[in-house]
Amino acid sequence: MTGFEHQIVVITGAGSGIGRAVAQRFARKKAMVVVADIDKACAVRTVESIEAFGGDATPYAVDVADAIAMESFAEDVQTEFGTPRVLVNSAGYTTAGPFLEHTLEEWERLLGVNVWGLVHGCTHFGRQMMESGRGGRIINVTSVAAFTPIPLSAPYCATRAAAQMLTEGLRLEFAGTGVGVTAVCPAPEPTEDIARTIVRVAARNPAVVPTPFEARAQYLGSRVSPAGARLAARIGKRDSTTGLRSRFLRRAVLSRIDDYLARKLEP
DSSP: OOOOTTOEEEEETTTSHHHHHHHHHHHHTTOEEEEEESSHHHHHHHHHHHHTTTOEEEEEEOOTTOHHHHHHHHHHHHHHHOSOSEEEEOOOOOOOSOGGGOOHHHHHHHHIIIIIHHHHHHHHHHHHHHHHTSOEEEEEEOOGGGTSOOTTOHHHHHHHHHHHHHHHHHHHHHTTTTEEEEEEEEOSOOHHHHHHHHHHHHHHOOSEEEESHHHHHHHHHHHHOHHHHHHHHHHOOHHHHHHHHHHHSOHHHHHHHHHHHHHHHOO
C-alpha cells in the first residue's frame, strides 16, 4: 500500500488524543476518514478540525465495547462508503492504583475497551477486508505496558498484553490474505509523532512497532532479558527517562536512533 488518496480509513477513539491526530494525518494524505468515538461531540470536533484544512471526514458515535453497536457500525460504514482499506483501533481505557482496590466495574471497562474493542473491530472490518479481495491494514494501538510492567497498573498492563498477543496472533492467521496486522506500542510522547508512525506503518505493514526509541529499547530489552526489564520497571520513572533523553540528545540524534531501532524491529 503506497498511498491513501480516496481510501477509506476507520479510526476508533478518534475524538481526542492519538486517535484525533491519526485522523488528521490520514486526512492530510487525502484519505476519506471515518472518525469514531464514544462521544459524538468529540468526534464532530475532530471532523471540524479536518474540514478546516479541506479534509474529508465523517463522525460516528460508537462504544467499541458494545458488540451489537460495533457490528452495526461496521455494516453502516460498508453501506455508506465501502470496505475500508485501513482500520486503526485506537480507542483505549486506563486506570491506575493498587490491584486490590480495582473494582469489578473498572475491570469490565478495561477489558471491554482494550480487548473486546479490538476483537469487535478486527472481526467485522477484518472480515470485510478479506471478502473484498483487496486486503487492507489493521493497526491496533496497544502500549509499552503490553511488554513492560508498570507499577500500580497491573489491570491496565494485563489488558494491553492481551491486546498485543491478539494482534500478533491475528497477523499470523491473516498472513497470505492481503490483510496486514500491526501492533503499535506507544510510550508517552507527542501524539503527532505517534500519528506519523501509524500512518507510516500502515503503508509498510510491519509486525510490532514500539515508539519512540525508549519504547523500542524496552521492547528489545524485554526479549533479551525479561528479568532486567522488570527490574528497570521497578526502579525507573518514565518522566525522568524522557526528560533525560530530551536534555542530552538532540532531536536529529533521536531520530537516527529511532530509525535504527525501527529497522531492527520492522521486517
